[in-house]
Structures are given as structure tokens and as C-alpha cells.
Amino acid sequence: MDRQKNVLEQKKQTLLKIDGIGVSRLKDFFDASHLKAAEQELNFIEKNNIETLYFKDENYPEKxxxxxxxxxxxFQRGNINLKNQRIISVVGTRKITQSGIAFCEKFIEELVR
Structure with missing residues (x-):
């Protein structure tokens, strides 16, 4: 938490010296509503027993x-072994259609046979 706090205590001119940080990225950086939204997200994660894996964590999938x-x-919930299992990811829209649901269900049924 100290590193995050240190970033928020820096002056904008100091942060602008970081490669990849520009005026547009810093525009709303210090807006308190973003911190409130992040706090709500963290509370949701904790309340729902969701585990977060950072890409530098040991148990983050090597591939x-x-x-x-x-x-x-x-983000994961439950007992999931991401290291030794075959994993298939389906990328799609947030507003899935009934035909999309049916396709995914049929696809999974075929895989487990």
C-alpha cells in the first residue's frame, strides 16, 4: 500500500517524467471518485471471496x-489450478445472445466427452 500512497503524494510534474504518462492520463488521476470506485471494487472482491493474481505472482499462469x-x-473464485490444466478461453461480448450461450454450452459438452 505504501507504493500506491507514494504515487498519490507525488506532484503532477514528477509523474509526467515517467515514460508513458502524459497529461491526458493524469487529467483525472487525482479525482477522489476514482479512489472511491476502486475501494468499492476491492470490497466486492473481498466480500465475494475472489482471488486476484498479479502477473508477477508465483501462481500466475506461466503461459x-x-x-x-x-x-x-x-480474477478467480473457487479452486482452480491454472498451472496444470488445459485451459480454453472464450472472448466475446458483455451482452451475450441466446445463440452464444447455446454455442458455448455445446462446445463445452463436446470437450468433456
Whole structure:
């Protein structure tokens, strides 16, 4: 937590010296509503027993560490072994259709046979 706190205590001019940080990224950086939203998200994660895996964590899947667009954080709930299982990811829309649901169900049924 100290590192996050230190970032928030820095002056904007200091943060602008960091490669990849620009004026547009810092525009709303210090907006208190973002911290409130992050706090609500952390409370939700804790309340629902969701585990977060940071890409530098030991139990973060090794194969994802080598993907240029792999996620910085993974969220999981339950007993999931991400190291020794075959894993299939389905990427789609947030507003799934009934045909999308049916396709995924049929696809999974075929895999477990």
C-alpha cells in the first residue's frame, strides 16, 4: 500500500517524467471518485471471496506471462489450478445472445466427452 500512497503524494510534474504518462492520463488521476470506485471494487472482491493474481505472482499462469497482451490481473473464485490444466478461453461480448450461450454450452459438452 505504501507504493500506491507514494504515487498519490507525488506532484503532477514528477509523474509526467515517467515514460508513458502524459497529461491526458493524469487529467483525472487525482479525482477522489476514482479512489472511491476502486475501494468499492476491492470490497466486492473481498466480500465475494475472489482471488486476484498479479502477473508477477508465483501462481500466475506461466503461459500468460509470455503473451504480449496477457492481463496484468486475473480474477478467480473457487479452486482452480491454472498451472496444470488445459485451459480454453472464450472472448466475446458483455451482452451475450441466446445463440452464444447455446454455442458455448455445446462446445463445452463436446470437450468433456
Amino acid at each position: 500468460l506471462k509470455h503473451c504480449i497482451d496477457g492481463p496484468l490481473l486475473l
